[in-house]
Amino acid sequence: MRLADPKTLVEYTATLDCIHCGLCLRTCPTFQLTGNEASSPRGRIYLMRGVAEGEIAGDDATYHDELEFCLGCRNCESVCPAGVRFGEMMEVARDRAADSVKRPWLEALARWIGFELVLPNRTLMRWSMDLLGFAQRSGLLRRVAPLFGARKDALLAFPKVPSKAERELLPIRTPARGEEHGEVTVLEGCVMPEMFGRVNRATVETLSAIGFATRTCGSHACCGALHAHNGELDGARALAKNTIVAFEGLTSSDGVPLPVIVNSAGCGAHMKEYPRLLAAEPEWRARAQAFSQRVFDFSEFVAAHAPADWRPRVDPGTFGRVTYDDPCHLCHGQQIRKQPRELLKRVQGLEQVELPHSEQCCGSAGIYSMLRPSDSNAVFEPKLADLAETRADTLVTANPGCHMQWDMGLDRAVLDVRVVHIAEVLAEASRPR
Numbered sequence: 081m082r083l084a085d086p087k088t089l090v091e092y093t094a095t096l097d098c099i100h101c102g103l104c105l106r107t108c109p110t111f112q113l114t115g116n117e118a119s120s121p122r123g124r125i126y127l128m129r130g131v132a133e134g135e136i137a138g139d140d141a142t143y144h145d146e147l148e149f150c151l152g153c154r155n156c157e158s159v160c161p162a163g164v165r166f167g168e169m170m171e172v173a174r175d176r177a178a179d180s181v182k183r184p185w186l187e188a189l190a191r192w193i194g195f196e197l198v199l200p201n202r203t204l205m206r207w208s209m210d211l212l213g214f215a216q217r218s219g220l221l222r223r224v225a226p227l228f229g230a231r232k233d234a235l236l237a238f239p240k241v242p243s244k245a246e247r248e249l250l251p252i253r254t255p256a257r258g259e260e261h262g263e264v265t266v267l268e269g270c271v272m273p274e275m276f277g278r279v280n281r282a283t284v285e286t287l288s289a290i291g292f293a294t295r296t297c298g299s300h301a302c303c304g305a306l307h308a309h310n311g312e313l314d315g316a317r318a319l320a321k322n323t324i325v326a327f328e329g330l331t332s333s334d335g336v337p338l339p340v341i342v343n344s345a346g347c348g349a350h351m352k353e354y355p356r357l358l359a360a361e362p363e364w365r366a367r368a369q370a371f372s373q374r375v376f377d378f379s380e381f382v383a384a385h386a387p388a389d390w391r392p393r394v395d396p397g398t399f400g401r402v403t404y405d406d407p408c409h410l411c412h413g414q415q416i417r418k419q420p421r422e423l424l425k426r427v428q429g430l431e432q433v434e435l436p437h438s439e440q441c442c443g444s445a446g447i448y449s450m451l452r453p454s455d456s457n458a459v460f461e462p463k464l465a466d467l468a469e470t471r472a473d474t475l476v477t478a479n480p481g482c483h484m485q486w487d488m489g490l491d492r493a494v495l496d497v498r499v500v501h502i503a504e505v506l507a508e509a510s511r512p513r
């Protein structure tokens with residue numbers, strides 16, 4: 081058997097960008113937990129370089145554990161003076177490491193079902209969530225959960241699957257309320273309609289309130305973000321191509337491609353990076369480039385396009401005192417920080433307070449909270465203390481994974497703080513009275 085060139089196991093050239101300054105250490109959640117250099121961005125880059133240079137074996141246990149321990153939060157990128165593209169390096173390293181990892185059979189099966197079958201297919205996703213909802217209600221989940229060992233508690237703590245009515249898909253077209261200023265498309269997503277159908281409806285309602293008609297893509301489901309973050313790059317590329325094709329047909333009456341509005345920070349960050357993901361495929365490169373320029377985060381688009389005098393209003397008791405927690409893939413992945421805060425400031429009747437350390441990861445990190453529940457909880461714990469300092473009644477987020485992590489964490493801590501997506505606040509505020 082011919083052994084792979086170690087340099088191909090990681091993005092070797094990218095590892096050389098690191099100048100070892102160590103500025104990333106103190107903001108890295110896994111370094112904060114352990115104090116170990118190996119669990120820091122710089123340490124992980126050192127491990128990657130060691131593998132590429134043949135100093136560390138490709139199947140080294142510490143190397144693999146550090147790849148999995150990393151949350152992929154990209155906080156390290158925000159502080160790095162050398163512009164190290166850590167998220168990208170991690171995706172590639174995880175993808176290439178997959179051949180040398182022997183996963184327990186149940187985990188391997190669950191990954192195959194999740195990544196290959198369920199996430200890419202809306203019908204199978206719907207059936208899976210029906211099944212999960214049934215298992216939660218009937219007590220079946222409690223009986224099978226022990227099969228999942230240390231992940232049992234995380235499985236049992238998974239938020240309740242909402243009712244069928246709550247999981248209604250969006251209409252194919254929704255008109256603007258009042259005068260129409262334009263038309264956009266909305267990514268419904270894979271998990272979003274199943275767990276947070278109300279967020280999708282609030283997204284469309286807000287866009288309609290500021291004068292935009294919306295369209296959706298029918299059966300298209302997954303953008304491939306979870307695949308990429310978990311090192312399933314072949315699957316991520318296939319889903320990126322599906323997404324590009326699905327949205328290419330959505331144009332204005334003059335044939336101009338419509339903006340694609342994304343209310344999930346992780347998906348938006350990933351879709352903006354399709355050109356990099358498909359860079360090696362010349363026939364897709366230009367299409368990926370054109371597509372990514374159409375992608376806007378929900379807050380990014382609304383802040384840029386709401387009329388200057390748009391000042392929606394809520395009754396002061398509706399949300400009480402609110403605080404905003406930056407999703408990592410919005411602040412570190414897309415550099416979007418001020419728009420959500422500006423939008424909340426526009427809402428009359430809302431008392432807003434800053435959350436300390438709001439750019440620190442909440443520990444959700446896609447499916448990390450299911451894969452490494454105790455690390456995920458340990459990363460989350462300091463966020464509760466930060467929230468307590470604000471005395472907020474409502475925590476605002478902009479990503480479904482963070483939304484679930486906060487819901488589960490507040491449940492565990494028996495704290496009565498409501499968690500909402502920013503679209504829910506804006507939709508409520510812009511409702512005609």
Ligand code: SF4
Pocket residue numbers: 107108109110111119120121124149150151152153154155156157166
């Ligand atoms: S992505 Fe997050 S957890 Fe991973 S090394 Fe960077 S800061 Fe640390």
Ligand code: SF4
Pocket residue numbers: 097098099100101102103104105121122125156159160161162163164
């Ligand atoms: S901040 Fe950037 S250059 Fe400095 S050690 Fe971390 S990854 Fe390397």
